[in-house]
Amino acid sequence: MITRWVVRRLDDRLGFSPLARSGLNKVFPDHWSFMMGEIALYAFVYLVVSGTFLALFFDASLAETVYEGSFQPMRGTTVSAAYASTVSLSFDVRLGLVMRQSHHWAALLFIGAIVVHLARIFFTGAFRRPRGINWLVGVTLLLLAIVNGFAGYSLPDDLLSGTGLRVANAVLLSIPVVGSWLAFAVFGGEFPGEQVVGRLFIVHVLFVPALITALITAHMAILTRQKHSQFPGPGRTDTNVVGSRLWPGYAVRSLGLLCAVFAACLLLGGAVQINPVWVWGAFESGYTTGPAQPDFYVGWVDGALRLFPAYEPVVFGHVLPSVFLPAVVLPGVTFLALYLWPFLERLVTHDSNEHQVLERPRERPVRVAIGVAALTFYGLLLVSFGLDVVTRYTGIPVFTLLAVARIAVLVLPFVTGAIAFVLARALRDSGADGVLALRASDLRAALRRQSRPAARPAAQSAVPEPLPDHIPVEAGPVP
Amino acid sequence: MTPRPSAAAERAVAACFLIATGGSVAFVVAYVVNAGPQWFGGLLAMAFAGLALGLILWAGHLLPTGTYVEQRPPMAPPRREQTAFLDGLDRGGDRTPGLLRRTLVLAMLALGAAAVVPLRSLFPLRIDPREELRRTPWRDGSRVVTKDGQPVRADDVEVGAFLTVFPEGHTTADDATAVLLRLEPGDLDRASGEPTVGGGLIAFSKLCTHAGCPVGLYEQTTRVLLCPCHQSVFDVLQGARPVSGPAARPLPRLPLSIDGDGDVRAAGDFRGQVGPTFWRSV
Numbered sequence: 001m002i003t004r005w006v007v008r009r010l011d012d013r014l015g016f017s018p019l020a021r022s023g024l025n026k027v028f029p030d031h032w033s034f035m036m037g038e039i040a041l042y043a044f045v046y047l048v049v050s051g052t053f054l055a056l057f058f059d060a061s062l063a064e065t066v067y068e069g070s071f072q073p074m075r076g077t078t079v080s081a082a083y084a085s086t087v088s089l090s091f092d093v094r095l096g097l098v099m100r101q102s103h104h105w106a107a108l109l110f111i112g113a114i115v116v117h118l119a120r121i122f123f124t125g126a127f128r129r130p131r132g133i134n135w136l137v138g139v140t141l142l143l144l145a146i147v148n149g150f151a152g153y154s155l156p157d158d159l160l161s162g163t164g165l166r167v168a169n170a171v172l173l174s175i176p177v178v179g180s181w182l183a184f185a186v187f188g189g190e191f192p193g194e195q196v197v198g199r200l201f202i203v204h205v206l207f208v209p210a211l212i213t214a215l216i217t218a219h220m221a222i223l224t225r226q227k228h229s230q231f232p233g234p235g236r237t238d239t240n241v242v243g244s245r246l247w248p249g250y251a252v253r254s255l256g257l258l259c260a261v262f263a264a265c266l267l268l269g270g271a272v273q274i275n276p277v278w279v280w281g282a283f284e285s286g287y288t289t290g291p292a293q294p295d296f297y298v299g300w301v302d303g304a305l306r307l308f309p310a311y312e313p314v315v316f317g318h319v320l321p322s323v324f325l326p327a328v329v330l331p332g333v334t335f336l337a338l339y340l341w342p343f344l345e346r347l348v349t350h351d352s353n354e355h356q357v358l359e360r361p362r363e364r365p366v367r368v369a370i371g372v373a374a375l376t377f378y379g380l381l382l383v384s385f386g387l388d389v390v391t392r393y394t395g396i397p398v399f400t401l402l403a404v405a406r407i408a409v410l411v412l413p414f415v416t417g418a419i420a421f422v423l424a425r426a427l428r429d430s431g432a433d434g435v436l437a438l439r440a441s442d443l444r445a446a447l448r449r450q451s452r453p454a455a456r457p458a459a460q461s462a463v464p465e466p467l468p469d470h471i472p473v474e475a476g477p478v479p
Numbered sequence: 480m481t482p483r484p485s486a487a488a489e490r491a492v493a494a495c496f497l498i499a500t501g502g503s504v505a506f507v508v509a510y511v512v513n514a515g516p517q518w519f520g521g522l523l524a525m526a527f528a529g530l531a532l533g534l535i536l537w538a539g540h541l542l543p544t545g546t547y548v549e550q551r552p553p554m555a556p557p558r559r560e561q562t563a564f565l566d567g568l569d570r571g572g573d574r575t576p577g578l579l580r581r582t583l584v585l586a587m588l589a590l591g592a593a594a595v596v597p598l599r600s601l602f603p604l605r606i607d608p609r610e611e612l613r614r615t616p617w618r619d620g621s622r623v624v625t626k627d628g629q630p631v632r633a634d635d636v637e638v639g640a641f642l643t644v645f646p647e648g649h650t651t652a653d654d655a656t657a658v659l660l661r662l663e664p665g666d667l668d669r670a671s672g673e674p675t676v677g678g679g680l681i682a683f684s685k686l687c688t689h690a691g692c693p694v695g696l697y698e699q700t701t702r703v704l705l706c707p708c709h710q711s712v713f714d715v716l717q718g719a720r721p722v723s724g725p726a727a728r729p730l731p732r733l734p735l736s737i738d739g740d741g742d743v744r745a746a747g748d749f750r751g752q753v754g755p756t757f758w759r760s761v
Contacts, residue, residue: 027549094513098520130554163692163708170690170755173612180608180757185601190611191691191754192653195601227551241549249544256534263527270520286626286643286656286685288693290707305690305725306709312727314761321756322727323690356551388710398710399723473549 025473028250029230029243033124036117038254041216042261043110050103050265051152051205057089057096058082060201062157062194071278079157079282082197086156087278102269107152109265111145111297118142122341122371125359126229129352132342134222137215139338144212146297151204153275153295157197160275162283163292165196167305167327174321175328192285231358238356245473291388303384304330307406334378365424373417380409422446488540492533499529612757615655615748617733621646623659623682623743631743633677636661641697643685646745654753656685656693657733658704659743660715666702669716674734680743682733683719686754687711689726704730728756 011017028034061081067074069088089096118138121127127135150168154161169191172183188195227241236242244250268274280289294302304326312322337344345367346352361368384405391398423435426446432438502525509518538544555561602608623631624647631644642659649655662679675681683704685693692708697715703722704713711724719730731751736744752759 025547025549027547030545094510095516095519097516098523101516102520166692167690167708173755173757176758180612180759183757184606184608184611185598187602189602189606190608190654193602226554227549235548239551239553241551242546244544245547249538249542252534252542253538253544256531256538259527259531259534263524263531266520266527267524268520270517270524284626285651285653286645286693288695288707290695292692292708302709308725310689310711310721310725310727312756318758318760319756321758322725323755326725327690354554388707402710402724471547473547 024245024247026224026246027227027241027243027473028246029228029236029241031231033120034228035257036113036120038257039261040110040113040117041220042258043106043113043265044212044216045258046106046262046265047103047110048209050099050106050269051209053095053099054089054103055205057085057093058155058201059085060155060198062197074278077282080197082155082157083277083282086158090278098266098269100269101272101274102265104153104274105268105272106265107149108295108297109261111142111149114138114142114145118338119371119375123361123368124229124231125355125364125367127342128345128355129342130226130354131229134219134226135342136339137219137222139335141212141215141219142338143335144208144215148204148208148212149295149297151200151208154200155197155204156275156277157283158277158280159283159287160277160280160289160292162192163288164294164298166191166288167294167302167323170321170323171327174324176315176318176320176324179321192283227356229356229358232360236357238354241356291386291392293386293389296382299385300378300381301327301331303381303405306387306402307381307384307409309406362424362427365421365428368424369417369421372420373413376413376416377409380405380412384409485540488536492537492541495529495533495536497529499526499533502526502529609757609759612654612754612759613752615646615753616649616652617646617655617657617745617748619745619747620736621745623647623657623735623745624650626650631659632741633680633737633743634741636677636680636743638663638679639699641699643693644682644743654686657682657749658685658694658697660697662702662715666716673716673718674732676735677737677743680735680737681715682735682745683713683715683730684733684749684751684753685730687726688721688728688730688752688754688756689724691755694730728752 007017059081063081064078065081065084067077067079067084067087069075069084069092071087071091074087086100090100091097121135121138150164154165154168169183169187172186173179175182184190184193186196186199187193188199228243230236230241230243233242244253293299305323308322308326310322311325313320361371384402387401387405388398390396390401422443423438423446426432426438426442427435429445430438430442432442502522506519506522506526508514509522623644625631625642625644628647628650630647631642636642636659638661640659640661644657644659645652645655659680659682662673662675662681664679667675667679673681687694687706687708689706689709689711692706694704694706694711694713696705696707697703698705702715704715704719705711706713706724706726709725711726712722713719713726713730714722718732721727721729728751731749731753733749734746736746738744
């Protein structure tokens with residue numbers, strides 16, 4: 001075999017085979033929910049590949065140019081080079097439109113997968129020691145992914161993303177003391193300025209992707225070093241990992257997942273239109289599109305901007321802009337809470353032991369309640385950012401919808417949180433397989449009881465019962 | 480416990496790989512004949528989906544998966560090892576004079592501060608944002624023009640009209656964007672406090688005082704301006720006061736005059752800060 005020949009020659013010079021062999025034998029636990037992070041990773045790979053293609057044709061400049069491409073309604077009009085090149089790479093570069101649309105879809109998939117991955121980590125307690133460090137890396141990755149999504153979305157200099165940049169400008173301006181300086185630094189002067197697209201471009205294709213790449217590397221290095229956590233089950237303890245070996249089973253399956261992610265992005269990119277900038281038109285001072293919705297990953301902030309009351313107090317002799325609380329403080333508090341969660345929880349549980357076996361969500365009803373309440377809150381903010389579209393299709397006045405949403409966003413999280421708490425407690429105490437298997441008596445018991453009995457064992461993992469056919473992975477020298 | 484290779488699984492995996500091959504070949508053909516984005520995306524997706532399915536079936540049916548056990552030694556090395564490493568880090572440290580440490584930290588901090596200052600180069604040094612944000616290109620006597628630079632004659636603005644206007648020579652100045660409206664004669668009494676010219680002409684900044692979006696909709700029946708971004712509503716008959724939505728300040732009014740030729744002109748800059756509020760002293 002030629003491969004054997006090549007590997008031998010390389011190994012003679014580099015001496016990697018003992019380490020690489022233990023790498024091949026590395027065990028990964030099997031569970032469908034562990035694929036979310038992989039999906040995010042592969043979406044990022046797709047973003048790099050498709051983004052490289054786009055960068056070959058995109059011109060990140062606000063210089064005025066006359067569009068001469070094949071899109072008839074626009075021919076002869078004077079637009080920015082950024083807008084003209086976006087339309088050109090969509091219509092005149094073969095495969096360009098598929099790459100542009102699939103790049104956008106991949107970005108939505110990337111951030112969506114990160115959020116689901118985060119929820120999985122949260123509800124199963126995978127952030128507990130020793131994984132707090134990787135939780136911090138992961139939350140930073142989510143933040144960077146959102147920043148890069150917004151930067152990329154703003155590049156084409158179309159009327160819709162220009163409106164998004166207007167709001168971003170307002171958000172920067174609202175920051176006390178330094179706001180106006182920050183906004184001018186980003187835009188190169190007063191909005192719209194002439195610099196922002198060039199600056200966002202370098203942020204979008206170099207600064208943030210480089211940071212994301214570095215942090216993904218750290219994320220996976222830490223994962224490899226600490227080994228993957230696993231769900232409770234027969235033979236699974238805090239001192240072992242039960243699952244498939246990296247080579248070949250796990251690697252081949254994961255490669256299949258990569259191909260599936262690529263297939264999904266390409267299918268969406270070819271078949272489902274997204275962000276048709278030629279419909280929105282070029283950015284123009286004084287005009288906007290209506291309705292105007294950003295991508296979902298910033299939609300929750302936009303929803304908060306719509307719901308927050310008209311409140312502009314005077315603080316220290318200065319006007320505190322009305323967008324400051326919903327668009328700066330709320331996202332700030334959100335990410336602060338995410339960053340601090342493992343440490344806040346430890347303050348309450350006093351549990352600083354190492355955990356390799358995950359918890360089922362039901363084992364922590366309070367955590368489930370907080371998680372479900374948070375998902376409800378941010379979900380409702382996300383719904384609120386599209387209420388004017390709901391009006392368009394249902395005819396219900398948008399002000400009625402906004403009034404309802406203002407109340408719902410404050411009340412419903414408590415309702416869903418309480419329901420989740422009771423269900424989790426009923427599941428925990430009854431041992432039922434799922435919510436549908438609960439009996440009325442289980443629910444009544446969960447509602448009545450004050451706290452869980454202390455006698456209950458922590459998890460099944462405390463009693464290791466080896467599987468009859470488990471195969472220990474050899475780690476030592478070759479016999 | 481290697482699963483016995485099953486002939487059926489092998490055939491299925493091979494079929495998937497053949498589908499993937501077909502997708503790639505068909506994509507090349509589609510590219511050459513320029514079949515269109517649906518074909519490009521669909522056929523490439525077919526190639527990757529075939530590979531995906533084949534690989535997943537292969538891993539699931541023909542490769543050993545599950546129930547391998549690897550021991551997981553505790554993360555923390557023995558205390559002794561840690562101490563030895565830390566001692567190594569400290570090598571020579573106990574003989575470093577405190578003065579050197581303190582001045583080194585000082586030098587680093589100074590360098591860090593010096594590295595931040597050039598960020599000011601991101602916009603022209605002569606500009607003070609707080610001054611720029613408070614004024615627009617409108618001056619007393621600025622001729623009111625439309626986006627394409629046409630002067631606006633007072634008589635040409637009809638009742639119910641909603642014109643986006645700029646000061647002459649500044650039709651791309653975003654902060655100067657204004658809306659020019661003509662109120663109905665009957666409205667003039669209701670809007671008694673509003674200084675109109677030419678029998679009902681009135682102008683406001685077009686930038687929403689909430690997040691700075693152009694207030695793009697004028698509902699003539701209710702005499703309100705509506706922002707499409709976050710649904711702020713401004714009552715034209717009450718000096719563009721916000722009556723609903725998240726905006727907290729009225730749209731600043733642009734004072735108007737009409738010159739001898741019947742053209743609309745500005746009688747000064749906006750009465751108030753245009754666009755989104757920034758952190759400013761009252």
